[in-house]
Amino acid sequence: MAAAIRQPGWYRGAIGLVLGAAFGFGLVVALRAISGLDVFQTEQTGYPHIVVPLITAPFGFLFGFGAFDYWFRWAAGKPTIPEDHSGHGAYSWKDYFKFNTDHKVIGTQYVVTTMIFFLIGGLLALLIRAELAQPGAQIVAANTYNGLFSTHAVVMIFLFIIPIFAGLANYVLPLMIGAPDMAFPRLNALSFWLLPIAGIIFLASFLAPGGAFDAGWTGYAPLSTGAPLGQSFFNIGVQFAGASSIATALNFLVTIITMRAPGMNLWRMPLLVWANLSTSLLVVGATPFVAGAQFMVFFDRILGMNFFNFLEGGDVISYQHIFWFYSHPAVYIMMLPGFGIVSEIISTHARKPVFGYRLMALALIGIVVLSYSVWAHHMFVAGMFDWLRVPIMITTLLIAVPTGIKVFSWLGTLFYGKIHTYSTAMLFSLAFIITFTVGGISGVMLGMIPIDIHVSDTYFVVAHIHFVLFGGSVFTIFAGIYHWFPKMTGRMYDERLGRVHFWGTVIGTWLTFIPMHWVGMDGMPRRVADYASQYGDWNLMISISAFLLGATQLVFLYNMIVSWRFGPKAGNNPWRANTIEWQVSSPPPVFNFDEIPRVVGGPYEYGTPGARHAIMGGEGEGAEIPETKPSTVTAPS
Amino acid sequence: MTRLPILKMVLAVIVLSVIQSVIMLQFDWFGDAASVEAGPIDTLLEVTIILSSFVFAIVCVALGYALYKWRAKPGDESDGLPIHGNTRLEIIWTVIPVILVLGLGGYSWAVLEDIEKEDENALTINTYAQQFAWTFGYPENGNKWSEGEFHVPVGRQVHFELQAQDVIHSFWVPEWRIKMDAVPGLATDVIVTPEKEGTYQLICTELCGFGHTTMRAKVVVESQEEFDAWIKEQTQEVPEDLLLTKDQYLEKQKQLEEQSGGIEGSGVQEE
Numbered sequence: 001m002a003a004a005i006r007q008p009g010w011y012r013g014a015i016g017l018v019l020g021a022a023f024g025f026g027l028v029v030a031l032r033a034i035s036g037l038d039v040f041q042t043e044q045t046g047y048p049h050i051v052v053p054l055i056t057a058p059f060g061f062l063f064g065f066g067a068f069d070y071w072f073r074w075a076a077g078k079p080t081i082p083e084d085h086s087g088h089g090a091y092s093w094k095d096y097f098k099f100n101t102d103h104k105v106i107g108t109q110y111v112v113t114t115m116i117f118f119l120i121g122g123l124l125a126l127l128i129r130a131e132l133a134q135p136g137a138q139i140v141a142a143n144t145y146n147g148l149f150s151t152h153a154v155v156m157i158f159l160f161i162i163p164i165f166a167g168l169a170n171y172v173l174p175l176m177i178g179a180p181d182m183a184f185p186r187l188n189a190l191s192f193w194l195l196p197i198a199g200i201i202f203l204a205s206f207l208a209p210g211g212a213f214d215a216g217w218t219g220y221a222p223l224s225t226g227a228p229l230g231q232s233f234f235n236i237g238v239q240f241a242g243a244s245s246i247a248t249a250l251n252f253l254v255t256i257i258t259m260r261a262p263g264m265n266l267w268r269m270p271l272l273v274w275a276n277l278s279t280s281l282l283v284v285g286a287t288p289f290v291a292g293a294q295f296m297v298f299f300d301r302i303l304g305m306n307f308f309n310f311l312e313g314g315d316v317i318s319y320q321h322i323f324w325f326y327s328h329p330a331v332y333i334m335m336l337p338g339f340g341i342v343s344e345i346i347s348t349h350a351r352k353p354v355f356g357y358r359l360m361a362l363a364l365i366g367i368v369v370l371s372y373s374v375w376a377h378h379m380f381v382a383g384m385f386d387w388l389r390v391p392i393m394i395t396t397l398l399i400a401v402p403t404g405i406k407v408f409s410w411l412g413t414l415f416y417g418k419i420h421t422y423s424t425a426m427l428f429s430l431a432f433i434i435t436f437t438v439g440g441i442s443g444v445m446l447g448m449i450p451i452d453i454h455v456s457d458t459y460f461v462v463a464h465i466h467f468v469l470f471g472g473s474v475f476t477i478f479a480g481i482y483h484w485f486p487k488m489t490g491r492m493y494d495e496r497l498g499r500v501h502f503w504g505t506v507i508g509t510w511l512t513f514i515p516m517h518w519v520g521m522d523g524m525p526r527r528v529a530d531y532a533s534q535y536g537d538w539n540l541m542i543s544i545s546a547f548l549l550g551a552t553q554l555v556f557l558y559n560m561i562v563s564w565r566f567g568p569k570a571g572n573n574p575w576r577a578n579t580i581e582w583q584v585s586s587p588p589p590v591f592n593f594d595e596i597p598r599v600v601g602g603p604y605e606y607g608t609p610g611a612r613h614a615i616m617g618g619e620g621e622g623a624e625i626p627e628t629k630p631s632t633v634t635a636p637s
Numbered sequence: 638m639t640r641l642p643i644l645k646m647v648l649a650v651i652v653l654s655v656i657q658s659v660i661m662l663q664f665d666w667f668g669d670a671a672s673v674e675a676g677p678i679d680t681l682l683e684v685t686i687i688l689s690s691f692v693f694a695i696v697c698v699a700l701g702y703a704l705y706k707w708r709a710k711p712g713d714e715s716d717g718l719p720i721h722g723n724t725r726l727e728i729i730w731t732v733i734p735v736i737l738v739l740g741l742g743g744y745s746w747a748v749l750e751d752i753e754k755e756d757e758n759a760l761t762i763n764t765y766a767q768q769f770a771w772t773f774g775y776p777e778n779g780n781k782w783s784e785g786e787f788h789v790p791v792g793r794q795v796h797f798e799l800q801a802q803d804v805i806h807s808f809w810v811p812e813w814r815i816k817m818d819a820v821p822g823l824a825t826d827v828i829v830t831p832e833k834e835g836t837y838q839l840i841c842t843e844l845c846g847f848g849h850t851t852m853r854a855k856v857v858v859e860s861q862e863e864f865d866a867w868i869k870e871q872t873q874e875v876p877e878d879l880l881l882t883k884d885q886y887l888e889k890q891k892q893l894e895e896q897s898g899g900i901e902g903s904g905v906q907e908e
């Protein structure tokens with residue numbers, strides 16, 4: 001027992017948690033005593049005795065859990081424990097519950113954890129739809145309702161879509177570029193463990209007096225600065241989720257820039273790598289802004305600062321500028337990795353190189369650059385400076401161009417291919433093209449100021465965001481999970497169940513979110529617990545479809561869990577793909593490669609006989625293998 | 638390599654976009670239109686719907702044709718043609734969308750200028766938003782005041798000067814197509830020219846707390862005579878607080894604060 005307590009792990013973590021909380025509490029008491037304030041008084045919204053421990057307790061846990069052991073020993077000049085590589089690989093399920101530094105273990109931890117949050121977020125969504133199935137108040141009170149849609153959005157965005165992409169890339173990206181691991185494995189592990197912490201903080205807000213945070217995922221001031229305690233849980237949770245994103249993005253950047261296998265120049269990187277490079281550039285540039293915005297709200301709340309208090313010269317609208325300066329790029333943080341995933345899948349299953357590969361990569365970079373210049377399209381009716389509206393409209397409309405390039409190039413990839421549709425991954429990728437196009441079109445409509453004036457903050461916006469986030473991001477997430485499932489687990493999933501899941505999801509998505517365009521344009525605002533009875537029929541249909549969509553996800557879960565355990569063994573390369581991750585065993589060995597592969601050609605040289613992307617270690621020893629030249633057939637036009 | 642049946646595909650795109658546009662335009666998406674401003678906005682929407690149908694049809698036809706033509710037979714392990722791209726095509730699908738969206742942008746800008754044209758003759762109504770109620774003052778009519786309901790004469794431009802008392806709210810009358818946030822500490826306004834008599838609803842569209850769903854007000858558009866009669870019936874006047882200038886208002890709030898010893902909502906109280 002005593003030894004167990006000294007070892008990094010759950011016991012020490014629990015002790016750290018308690019000590020961390022006690023430290024925070026003590027700090028508040030001490031500081032209040034020093035400043036001559038009533039030591040134990042709790043204010044209506046400030047609650048320093050709760051919110052400060054809420055920050056310190058997770059750090060206590062992380063210390064105890066072993067997240068910082070190596071760094072501390074190193075900083076203190078003590079011999080570091082060569083845990084280094086005992087933290088690698090997973091030999092039993094218990095290894096997934098440790099501070100494990102193996103990118104493949106971390107990738108799996110990410111995917112499983114975020115899937116759990118997807119379920120929680122989905123249940124919250126179904127509660128919302130149950131309330132909205134009929135006009136009038138049925139199951140929840142109005143203020144509880146606001147908490148439901150706020151937590152739903154926050155869980156889905158910060159704990160599902162953003163991190164699951166990080167998780168999938170964590171698993172496959174180092175393999176794809178021929179690296180043995182990520183550049184900073186300990187930082188990688190820390191990034192993962194920050195996530196469940198953020199999740200617990202968000203969900204714990206339901207227990208706070210006054211209920212869960214309920215100012216929307218956007219948390220506009222001054223509604224948020226005056227809200228009950230739950231809002232502080234949001235402010236703090238975002239810091240942990242944001243820190244996790246930023247650390248992962250730095251890790252990806254360094255990994256991609258410095259750890260590519262010899263021969264992999266920029267134009268030989270698979271598009272998934274390009275996509276994560278672009279996403280990471282958005283994350284490191286933009287995420288600090290949401291962290292800052294939430295800190296400012298937090299300080300307004302507990303320290304009585306006046307960033308957004310108009311009575312003291314604060315500026316209410318500046319919150320929105322800072323928030324959207326992150327949150328518009330964030331919508332592309334939630335989409336670009338998916339672009340990467342479908343590029344891989346479509347090329348592999350159409351047996352053809354990605355059409356216009358270089359333009360595809362440049363379009364990603366174009367989106368990154370433009371993304372930083374469109375934030376105020378969320379504020380066309382917010383009362384901001386008039387002159388800013390038209391320039392922002394122009395950049396917003398222009399961002400549809402690189403997005404369109406991607407859609408057309410995927411279609412071009414299919415032409416003259418050999419399109420295989422037996423894999424659920426490919427089905428989701430194809431459905432993604434159509435569904436995402438609808439979301440892109442409604443985006444362009446919203447970008448046009450006169451139309452946005454009418455439909456801003458209505459169900460039309462709800463339809464847009466779900467077409468791009470469900471029909472866009474989530475479809476690509478499913479595609480990615482199905483595609484790399486055999487690589488990650490070494491087993492095959494059931495394609496029949498995959499098809500059931502596919503059709504249920506596609507039909508469910510369209511039936512649920514298409515009518516929202518109509519009720520929104522016709523006059524139904526968003527974020528309401530009740531609506532005019534003339535929208536009753538549509539809303540009933542939306543709710544029924546939403547339940548269908550929800551139920552279908554159970555098929556997915558069943559398929560994943562059962563196939564992981566009992567599925568037939570998958571070969572190394574069931575999809576006959578060219579990229580490097582498919583040239584190693586499934587699942588790959590602990591350090592990925594016995595010898596670092598050598599990259600000799602582009603990633604998608606399907607159809608060129610004898611063309612190779614990479615030569616694996618041990619292969620072709622001594623023999624000169626020529627660099628592959630892409631063949632030069634051009635399409636007839 | 639087979640040549641593509643370009644002509645047939647173009648035809649299919651045209652047919653499909655016509656069908657889509659016709660179906661889409663059958664519906665009255667935005668619902669009733671009851672203001673002068675609604676006209677150009679609705680036309681803009683219709684143009685956009687037609688263009689969108691066209692773009693969507695291109696994607697559908699391309700995807701459908703590819704799947705119809707190049708589905709692999711089960712067991713076929715051969716690869717597709719090693720085509721890496723086509724510069725001309727790539728330039729086309731970059732440049733045409735640029736022209737298209739810039740065109741839409743220019744058109745939108747023109748509509749925006751159009752709907753925001755101010756009329757000197759406009760009627761001004763001060764609109765006060767607070768959790769969770771709307772009230773209205775009529776500065777031209779002796780600062781008469783109405784709660785939860787306002788009337789305007791038909792055919793005359795109205796400027797709603799928005800003031801939020803606590804958090805952000807938003808002013809939206811769907812039939813007028815016009816929306817603007819009311820922001821604490823900031824003066825914003827809405828310009829609209831009601832064109833059709835009738836009763837409408839003013840809807841708050843910015844989340845403002847637990848009562849947000851029910852934060853509505855009744856809108857009555859009527860003839861000048863009816864309006865004059867109605868305004869005469871109103872007995873209340875705008876409370877003095879609401880008439881303060883911004884500076885006066887801030888001053889007043891500060892005093893209130895000092896009396897009550899705390900800033901509401903900030904959680905900080907002076908002990």
Ligand code: HEM
Binds near residue numbers: 441
């Ligand atoms: C063609 C590209 C796109 C354009 C032109 C576009 C445009 C817009 C505009 C103008 C708004 C503001 C609407 C309003 O509040 O009045 C908006 C909202 C939104 N968009 Fe997009 N969008 C595009 C693609 C995307 C993508 C790819 C995503 C995410 C995957 C996305 C996610 C969202 C979200 C989440 C919101 C709502 C934020 C909120 O108010 O809660 N959009 N979009």
Ligand SMILES: [Cu+2]
Binds near residue numbers: 377
């Ligand atoms: Cu945006």
Ligand SMILES: [Cu+2]
Binds near residue numbers: 806807844852
């Ligand atoms: Cu409201």
